[in-house]
Amino acid sequence: MTDAKAPVLVGIDGSDDSIRALHWGVRYARAVGAPLHAIGVIPEDLARSEAADDVEESLLAEARSILAADGAPESVVDVRTGKPAEQLVRYAADASAVVMGSRGHGRIADLVVGSVSQHVARQSACPVVVVREAQRPEATRVVVGTDGSEESGHALEWAFAYADAMGVELTVIYGFHTSASSPAILSGFIPTQVGDEIAVAEDMLKEVVAPYEARYPDVTVQREAITVPGAVALADASETAALVVVGSRGRGAFEGMLLGSVSQGLLHRARCSVAVVR
Structure with missing residues (x-):
């Protein structure tokens, strides 16, 4: 750590x-x-x-x-x-x-x-x-959110180190908006351009996670690129997790004064413990 x-x-x-x-x-x-x-x-x-x-x-x-x-x-x-x-x-x-x-x-x-x-x-x-008490007390996996930024890199490092120390599985999630409407996605129809966007997101996620996988070879890692906003993806994942890890974002002259919308939302909505990393 x-x-x-x-x-x-x-x-x-x-x-x-x-x-x-x-x-x-x-x-x-x-x-x-x-x-x-x-x-x-x-x-x-x-x-x-x-x-x-x-x-x-x-x-x-x-x-x-x-x-x-x-x-x-x-x-x-x-x-x-x-x-x-x-x-x-x-x-x-x-x-x-x-x-x-x-x-x-x-x-x-x-x-x-x-x-x-x-x-x-x-x-x-x-x-x-x-x-907080997890929705599923038997859960052990850790979930961490990333968007490829430096701030989320700190969260990745901490999450990998934690998973390595505790001997638990880690899921890395990248939630993102697509060019298709939500009804189209929910109906099961995925337009060609959305399929391309998902492929790009998966490649980005693989590239972002690779250095941490190399440093922590004993950690079992799952990567998920999900076509919903990051806050929603992480909140949903918290229902089957023991811990969700997210970066804390401060912007401008008041850096550190305001939590990012994702981390702030998770502190209210997560169904398990939350780690906010900077």
Whole structure:
């Protein structure tokens, strides 16, 4: 991955989703040989209340129990005070990845709710994995989207490295618009020019993926050029996947401030965990 010595950072709040994220983070850190840093952030108003000590002790005890039961690698459990999203982004500067639940309703309200995970995915200097229960719990395959851009190249590299470390199959998807109308495609009639477009897309996909296949020869790879927009193709694929990997795009002077439409859509629509890579 990026740096095996940099820790995997996991946001915790005591909710079921953050517990799921912590289990995910342990498996990932162990596979890539990285230490793990679990951090809970207590908002300042809660930190000033009488419940603060109980919340902190409960978070620490629960996280340490999970880490011990899962056989976690070198790990640190920490509780801080401040704005959860800002603190997680701050610690992400020294992490190899941030792992979060998709929503939180635990002892620390709003630690990993959608708005916080969206903020961290926008601002984090490293990949962010938003963990949610897969529609098919038995699924193991990883899906990654590409459009041939440099940004999607970062997602490809991370996805191949992840699949290699975890020993799972990888599907690379390129979703694209065609010159034919949707009704024509859905009817099963594929005009000659669309067939040509698909052939070109498949050739492009093969060329884009080839360097990664060479670097990761042990990864079993499937390539799919699909005549639907990328966001739709990846959302559909998430129904039978354990993880979808996508690049995060920022444009212009505010690069990093806005997620691309595909990655933003997947954080809402995916039926499995999502990794946003930059």
